[in-house]
Amino acid sequence: MTTNQREDILMTDSSLITLSVREALRDGMAEEMTRDETVFLMGEEVAEYNGAYKVSQGLLDQFGSKRVVDTPITEHGFAGLGVGAAFGGLRPIVEFMTFNFSMQAIDQIINSAAKTLYMSGGQMGCPIVFRGPNGAASRVGAQHSQCYASWYAHCPGLKVISPYSAGDAKALLKAAIRDPNPVVFLENELLYGRSFDDVSQDQDYVLPIGKALVRREGKDVTLTAFSIMVGKALEAADRLAEEGIEAEVIDLRTLRPLDVDTIIESVVKTNRIVSIEESWPFAGIGSEIAALMMEHAFDYLDAPVLRVTGADVPMPYAANLEHLALPQVDSIVEAAKAVCYRT
């Protein structure tokens, strides 16, 4: 498996192209399905409808109905079926129309996919990818707007990825499909249409799971984020720069295993850190980062770790309340200034 760093490629590879996250994900799946006959895609509306959010556009035409399978609305059933198919030697990609519906199937993801390698004394293994949009879309209310990052990252036996850019989405999805373990791959509906000029066309190019990326260097404060919040963190960094604060923005990319080394390295330099995530504060990714900093970087901290999170409430529908419930650039700027003791 190639695990070359795209940071290097960025300098050497002129073949990087611009694609939307949606297209990059589709290409990633298509390349892996071409490479490996055992890879197949299954989920609601993935085939004839080309995906509820058009992520699987064209895959049915390209690979046929044996390998691009429309399921009934039976998440618990088809997630379990995917686990069985993986036990049986296939490499399923199971799409949840959104991760909200993975709650119907969470028992199979955790009890069956994540734990069986351990319970079988290493015999079994479950190479499967559960993917789909995660987190809040826009104005779809409490049952359709939830971030599952910390839910899945909590569980040993799973890998959890949540990319931001199109290039990362493709290279990490390819890595997830090739990985011999169950991987939860958290996408974001609002990012699907966003384009990035960092997509490698090299079919063998994959990114290592478990490596964060420093998206912006800075010496004054570390901002960690994943998925759509990386964009907000970068915006906040621009604003902070205007006020003379140089923020370092770390795109976590993988949540389990978390790239603790990269975070520590940054904090050793900046001595201040703010964690940003869309999910609820309690027992969130930010709570974990705060604990890890206590354990590994306590002596380097000049201020308490701060968390910027979604409000601790089910997502409201009303436009004004939804805005208040989600982390905004303003709150990131404010938190960064607070740990810098600036007002």
Place this chain on the structure above:
Amino acid sequence: MPKSLTEKEALKAYRDMLLIRRFEERASQLYGMGLIAGFCHLYIGQEAVVVGIQSVLKPQDTVITAYRDHGHMLACDMDPKGVMAELTGRSGGYSRGKGGSMHMFSREKNFFGGHGIVGAQVPIGTGLAFAHKYKEDKGVCIASMGDGASNQGQVYESYNMAALWKLPVVYVIENNHYGMGTSVERSSAGPNYYGRGQGWGIPGEKADGMILGEVREAAQRATDHARSGKGPYILEFDTYRYRGHSMSDPAKYRSKEEVEDVKIHHDPIDHFKTYMIETLKIKEDQIKAIDDEVKETVLEAVEFSKTSPEPDPSELYTDILKEKVPLQ
């Protein structure tokens, strides 16, 4: 057509169906204007199903459904103003703007939602029936689901419990032939949803959901059965949704001809109107008066939904628990 339908009942049924149709048309417009956002699933085409069922219910009966719920709420006699204002996310909405199109409730009208997770309402409806039996209030729960939802495992777990404990629940399958872009032929092995309770001895029947009288008769048999203590009943209604699954669905998976055919030959409101005029000899001007009243009612709802203020920011942290949750 049932002889039991009096002129007054007929006029009410017509009015209720028309209210749903006009309400949904306006909701569609408001969506286009950006006043409604997110998911919005219209009930146009399926009006006879909820109105027919509601016409045989008793005050203590309970109703629960999924996200295609505006019709159920209006049929339950919930205030169109409160429903529309919830669609626009305003404080005058049934959930004070916090629920949206898919999540509205009314304890007063015994409407228990408004659920966004396909199939989840079915065991909950079974639980409402459990409560009816427990309290001996002679109530029945109507638990509605789509053809797509009918494949969720929890539906069958519910069937078993309801049959085992003889719970007063009527499972209603609104078979509109599609679950999002997937036709029933592609989602379901075996075409008969009404027969899926057989293994548990649950009686079931299928009726034409575009004909109010047929819905009403079937609903009467089903609720009589459940109310008399004999346990659950399954009703499948053959119906059709005219619009896309939600506002963002161009519905390319079916032909224009298919949709037009239903609209022209099977429209539930047209059909019932003809029946009122030809069989019940109801005069055109009586019908016209209803048309006018409905139009007015919907316009008032629209106006209210535009002028009702957004919820106060403090509402963000209310209703999380029964007690006030302290701000962190």
